[in-house]
Amino acid sequence: MQVTLAGITLANPIIAASGTFGYGIEFEEIVSLEALGAFVTKGISLQPMEGNRAPRLIQTAAGMLNAIGLQNVGVEDFIATKLSALKKYPRANVIVNVFGYTVGDYVAVVERLNQAEGIAAYELNVSCPNVHAGGMAFGSDCGSLEYLVGRVKAISKRPLIVKLSPNVTSIAQMAQISESSGADAVSLVNTFMAMSIDVETRQPRLTNITGGLSGPAIKPIALRMVYETARAVKIPILGMGGIITPEDAVEFLLAGATAVQVGTASYADPRATERLVKGLESWCRGHHIESVTSLTKALEIPKP
Ligand SMILES: Cc1cc2nc3c(=O)[nH]c(=O)nc-3n(C[C@H](O)[C@H](O)[C@H](O)COP(=O)(O)O)c2cc1C
Structure with missing residues (x-):
């Protein structure tokens, strides 16, 4: 079940996705943190942030x-x-998701994290659709993305994963820009910009008006994006979007991912990540797969 990506060895390819797993430590009594391939923390900024006003989370089909x-x-x-509390789990791989409003913010957060111990890699969030500056602004503009990734890579003491937005014309092109600017891996996808309206009040259901769509609804689109990106870059891909079952994870691996992240599934079942580790292992055993790495990019396209 072991995979290596961006120089880090993971016991398995299942990773808890940013924003759906707290800072990791909140899950210590629910999930065996060291049993996961890794987990990604909530996005960390230079200053504390309160976030948007409620309602800020709603269920959709x-x-x-x-x-x-x-x-x-x-x-x-x-x-x-948070990080200090995670010291009691030395075999857990902690990936810190980093967010900033300016390039200087991103650099400052990574410089500060460089001084801390117990971090396996950084995941640069250039794809958040729910803030009015920074975030997706970097991930949807070629020049800004190139500059940001280059600047952070220059000072980063750890592997750098760039998390891409699906709200662009070509995510594969954004992955290529990340790769040529020094990214060690890319993760995709973040949420899709979307909205919901209450017809009785005629008001948007979210205070922020728009939000990011995640979960099974986005899986086929995310999968297509991983497939396209895998043909455009050589660096490893962390694939995600609506993964619930072991078969969902296998689909992402076949499309070209080296590892997968699991987000919304943890809201329906807080043990989803650990369940997927066991589920993927037994799927591989049942299909006589000796190494899970053999599934990556093993999609077979029938000849016409
Ligand atoms: C409530 C919530 C909070 C999130 N916060 C972050 C975040 O802080 N940083 C980030 O890069 N992605 C964040 N995401 C995006 C997820 O990590 C993931 O990319 C997305 O939800 C798609 O995967 P899923 O369908 O398995 O949830 C968040 C998603 C959700 C649902």
Whole structure:
């Protein structure tokens, strides 16, 4: 079940996705943190952020819509209280998701995290649809993305994963720009910009008006994006979008992902990530797969 990506060895390819697994430590009594391939923390910014006003999370058909607005404790408190509490799990791979409003913010957060111990890699969130500056603005503009990734890579002491937005014309092109600017891996996809309206009040259901759609509703689109990206870059891909079952994870691996992330599934079942580790292992055993790495990019396209 072991996979290697961006120089990190993971016991298996199942990773808890950012924003759906707290800072990891909140899940310690629910999930065996060291049993997962890794987990990604909530996006960390330089200063603490309160996020958007409620309602900021609603259920939709086959998924959910969120506009959390990157609520987080800020980098100092994260290091002092969350990361330090994770020290008792030395075999857990902690990937820190980083967010900023400006290039300087991203650089400052990574410089501060560089001084801390117990981090396996950084995941740069250039794809949040729920804040009004930064975030997706970087992930949807070629020049800004190139500059940001280059600047962070230059100072990063750890592998750099760039998390891409699906709200672009060509996600494969954004992955290529990330690769040529120094990214060690790309993760995709973040949520799709979407909205919901209450017809009785005629008002948007989210205070933020729009939000990001996640869950099974987005899986086929996310899968297509991973497939296209896998043909455009050589760096590893962390695929995600609506993964619930082991077969969903296998689909993403076949499309070209080296590992997968699991987000919304943890809202329906907080043990979803650990269940998927066991489920994928027994799927591989049942299909006589000796190494899970053999599934990556093993999609077979029938000849016409
Ligand atoms: C409530 C919520 C909060 C999220 N917060 C973040 C975040 O802070 N940083 C980030 O990069 N992605 C964030 N995401 C996106 C997820 O990590 C993931 O990319 C997306 O939900 C698609 O995967 P899924 O369908 O398995 O949930 C968030 C998603 C949800 C549902």
